[in-house]
Structures are given as structure tokens and as C-alpha cells.
Amino acid sequence: MTESARASWMIGEGKSLPPEFDDGVVWAAWLYYVDQLTQSDIAKILGMSRATIVNYLQEARERGLVTIRVNTDVGGRVAVARKLKEKFGLEGALVIPAGEPASLVTRLGEAGARLLADMIKQGDTIGVAWGRTVLAVADQISLAEALDGLTVVQVSGSSIANPEFSPEFCTSLMSQRIHARCVNLLAPALLSTPELKRWLLSEPVLVKQFELIHSTNILVFGVGDIGPDTLIRSANVASQEDFDSYQAHGAVAVLICRFIDEAGRQVSGELDDRMVGIELDELVRIPSRVCVAGGANKVTAIRATMNGGYATHLVTDIETAEMLLAEGV
Structure with missing residues (x-):
């Protein structure tokens, strides 16, 4: 699968991935942890279900894209x-x-x-x-x-x-x-x-x-x-x-x-x-x-x-x- 095909597959049909993000998982993680949007809001932006966004955020942690530290x-x-x-x-x-x-x-x-x-x-x-x-x-x-x-x-x-x-x-x-x-x-x-x-x-x-x-x-x-x-x-x-x-x-x-x-x-x-x-x-x-x-x-x-x-x-x-x-x- 080419990178462009993979990026399209990672977000909802008819949605465009911003050029600064590698894939939908990275974009979802950014929206959640940096922009502090809700999972429901992110689901609307990416054209996906909230359950899928939950899976994306879990994958972001597993891939090391997100590190959570407690003071x-x-x-x-x-x-x-x-x-x-x-x-x-x-x-x-x-x-x-x-x-x-x-x-x-x-x-x-x-x-x-x-x-x-x-x-x-x-x-x-x-x-x-x-x-x-x-x-x-x-x-x-x-x-x-x-x-x-x-x-x-x-x-x-x-x-x-x-x-x-x-x-x-x-x-x-x-x-x-x-x-x-x-x-x-x-x-x-x-x-x-x-x-x-x-x-x-x-x-x-x-x-x-x-x-x-x-x-x-x-x-x-x-x-x-x-x-x-x-x-x-x-x-x-x-x-x-x-x-x-x-x-x-x-x-x-x-x-x-x-x-x-x-x-x-x-x-x-x-x-x-x-x-x-x-x-x-x-x-x-x-x-x-x-x-x-x-x-x-x-x-x-x-x-x-x-x-x-x-x-x-x-x-x-x-x-x-x-x-x-x-x-x-």
C-alpha cells in the first residue's frame, strides 16, 4: 500500500488528511492531546465512529507517538x-x-x-x-x-x-x-x-x-x-x-x-x-x-x-x- 493510499485509508471517506500529518492516527492524537478536542468532536472531523477514535488513541500510545507522564x-x-x-x-x-x-x-x-x-x-x-x-x-x-x-x-x-x-x-x-x-x-x-x-x-x-x-x-x-x-x-x-x-x-x-x-x-x-x-x-x-x-x-x-x-x-x-x-x- 502506498503512503497516499494508507493515509486515505486511515481517515473517513471524503475526508482529506492535512499535509503535516503522516496518517490519521497521528492526526487524531494531535487533536486529542494538543488541541484538547473531545473524542466525539474528533470522530466528526475524521468522519469515523467514536469507537474507532478510541482505538486510534490507543494505537498512538502503543506506537510511541504519545507519552503520558505524571508529575x-x-x-x-x-x-x-x-x-x-x-x-x-x-x-x-x-x-x-x-x-x-x-x-x-x-x-x-x-x-x-x-x-x-x-x-x-x-x-x-x-x-x-x-x-x-x-x-x-x-x-x-x-x-x-x-x-x-x-x-x-x-x-x-x-x-x-x-x-x-x-x-x-x-x-x-x-x-x-x-x-x-x-x-x-x-x-x-x-x-x-x-x-x-x-x-x-x-x-x-x-x-x-x-x-x-x-x-x-x-x-x-x-x-x-x-x-x-x-x-x-x-x-x-x-x-x-x-x-x-x-x-x-x-x-x-x-x-x-x-x-x-x-x-x-x-x-x-x-x-x-x-x-x-x-x-x-x-x-x-x-x-x-x-x-x-x-x-x-x-x-x-x-x-x-x-x-x-x-x-x-x-x-x-x-x-x-x-x-x-x-x-x-
């Missing part, structure tokens, strides 16, 4: 994410690249927003905690298409401190971004006595709000350590002596105002019977639980959260991920 940085992060899933029994993990420490919260929020947006379906009820990272997720989330029947619910009580990333603000912002019904929890995070908590939670409006919290099928939350500069201490939810007491009893992390030790077990204390919000045993019953957290100062807290099985999905940065995977750290 080593991306490949490394994918490998680390898979190791995180295996080590901690996660359903999913997203690891972002290294960057400026000052922008870590924003970058984690953007990644968490992308992951969460992919998970949300029509009719979902999304539980929202609080904190800088959760706020960054809420601020950057957007859905590819409008979904009906979405509800965003606050899962921890309110606090007058840190209003810029309070539970009610995080909840309100996310509901606005995804055009969902917003339900704020109409109670303080910490009450003065256990008796007051029992009385308040028996109110019909709060009973209904907690029923909604218990129907949550997706939860997004962050993790805090309980060192001297931690967010939970600056929120003035309780006294410094209260936090010191939990720390003295082995607490290394705070998870939606609940304290856990290195193994992920809850550390009980005087505040628990006065705290308003989702309990840890309720949290783990939520089908999808997205933890968004990173930074060297939070490695111990994040590991405790993973050890306790509180997350089904983790969004973190590469440095934190590598420390989480390291033994004895």
Missing part, C-alpha cells in the same frame, strides 16, 4: 495519600503540596472544599463544626450544579469569642455558598450546670435541632491541639485551669469541644456534662466525616483523631502526611 510531585502525593488510607483505614485522603506556611489554612480549605463538593448529593444534611480551617472550607466551596433539599446544620454550641470563625458563622457561610437551608444550634457551647443542660435540651426546638444533627450524613470538622496557644483556649469556652486538667489526664487533642488522648479515646472531665453539641459516639455514626487539618503543631492531634476512627476522609498537607506516616513521631 513526580503529584505522583508522590498520591502515593502518600494511599498510605494514609491504608494506615488509618480511611475511605479517602487528599494531600496538598508544600507551600507557604502562612497560606496553609487557605490551601487546606480550598482542597477540603473541592473534596466536599464532590461528595454532596441532593437531599444531603451537612454538619459543620467551627474553626479557621472549617471557615476556609465554607468560604471556598461551590457546587458544579444546584442541588435540591440541602441542609447545613451547626453541630456544636455557640460561643461569643472568635466571631470570625464561630460555629454559627461557619454554618451560615457554607449554607449560603451551596444555597442550602441553614440550621444554627440555639444554645451556648458550655452551660453553667449539668442540670441546666438537661433542662435546656428538653426544649422542643432543641430536641428537633438535635434530631437534625443526628440525621447528618456528611460532617466537616477540624482538629485542635490543647497547647498554650491553641484555638480552643483562646475561644474562652472554659477556663485555662479546665483545659490544664484535661491535658493532665492525657488529652492531646480537642475534637468539636471533646477531648481525646493519643489512642483516640475520649478523656472525660468536669466540662462534659455541661457541653452542648454532638457527642463523639454520635459523631462516629455519621457515614462520611471529613477532617481538614494540617501543620506540624497538629500532628499529634491529627494522629489521635485518626487512631480513634473519627474521620472517614482526611485533607492535609504533604509535610504533615509524612509525619503522620513516620513511626515513633
Whole structure:
């Protein structure tokens, strides 16, 4: 077969092969990988079926006309994410690249927003905690298409401190971004006595709000350590002596105002019977639980959260991920 005959055979009848291409396989590969046309569009141009174009693209790879390379940085992060899933029994993990420490919260929020947006379906009820990272997720989330029947619910009580990333603000912002019904929890995070908590939670409006919290099928939350500069201490939810007491009893992390030790077990204390919000045993019953957290100062807290099985999905940065995977750290 002559070259001209072969070129004609490689494209549809009545179609002319451009002079710069050797055959239809090369032309199809160029249109797909360089011009970034769809396989359907290429099929129309070449006068062939889409199935034939698929075969042409496969032949282009087999003949070495096309070489597909994955960026080593991306490949490394994918490998680390898979190791995180295996080590901690996660359903999913997203690891972002290294960057400026000052922008870590924003970058984690953007990644968490992308992951969460992919998970949300029509009719979902999304539980929202609080904190800088959760706020960054809420601020950057957007859905590819409008979904009906979405509800965003606050899962921890309110606090007058840190209003810029309070539970009610995080909840309100996310509901606005995804055009969902917003339900704020109409109670303080910490009450003065256990008796007051029992009385308040028996109110019909709060009973209904907690029923909604218990129907949550997706939860997004962050993790805090309980060192001297931690967010939970600056929120003035309780006294410094209260936090010191939990720390003295082995607490290394705070998870939606609940304290856990290195193994992920809850550390009980005087505040628990006065705290308003989702309990840890309720949290783990939520089908999808997205933890968004990173930074060297939070490695111990994040590991405790993973050890306790509180997350089904983790969004973190590469440095934190590598420390989480390291033994004895």
C-alpha cells in the first residue's frame, strides 16, 4: 500500500488528511492531546465512529507517538495519600503540596472544599463544626450544579469569642455558598450546670435541632491541639485551669469541644456534662466525616483523631502526611 493510499485509508471517506500529518492516527492524537478536542468532536472531523477514535488513541500510545507522564510531585502525593488510607483505614485522603506556611489554612480549605463538593448529593444534611480551617472550607466551596433539599446544620454550641470563625458563622457561610437551608444550634457551647443542660435540651426546638444533627450524613470538622496557644483556649469556652486538667489526664487533642488522648479515646472531665453539641459516639455514626487539618503543631492531634476512627476522609498537607506516616513521631 502506498503512503497516499494508507493515509486515505486511515481517515473517513471524503475526508482529506492535512499535509503535516503522516496518517490519521497521528492526526487524531494531535487533536486529542494538543488541541484538547473531545473524542466525539474528533470522530466528526475524521468522519469515523467514536469507537474507532478510541482505538486510534490507543494505537498512538502503543506506537510511541504519545507519552503520558505524571508529575513526580503529584505522583508522590498520591502515593502518600494511599498510605494514609491504608494506615488509618480511611475511605479517602487528599494531600496538598508544600507551600507557604502562612497560606496553609487557605490551601487546606480550598482542597477540603473541592473534596466536599464532590461528595454532596441532593437531599444531603451537612454538619459543620467551627474553626479557621472549617471557615476556609465554607468560604471556598461551590457546587458544579444546584442541588435540591440541602441542609447545613451547626453541630456544636455557640460561643461569643472568635466571631470570625464561630460555629454559627461557619454554618451560615457554607449554607449560603451551596444555597442550602441553614440550621444554627440555639444554645451556648458550655452551660453553667449539668442540670441546666438537661433542662435546656428538653426544649422542643432543641430536641428537633438535635434530631437534625443526628440525621447528618456528611460532617466537616477540624482538629485542635490543647497547647498554650491553641484555638480552643483562646475561644474562652472554659477556663485555662479546665483545659490544664484535661491535658493532665492525657488529652492531646480537642475534637468539636471533646477531648481525646493519643489512642483516640475520649478523656472525660468536669466540662462534659455541661457541653452542648454532638457527642463523639454520635459523631462516629455519621457515614462520611471529613477532617481538614494540617501543620506540624497538629500532628499529634491529627494522629489521635485518626487512631480513634473519627474521620472517614482526611485533607492535609504533604509535610504533615509524612509525619503522620513516620513511626515513633
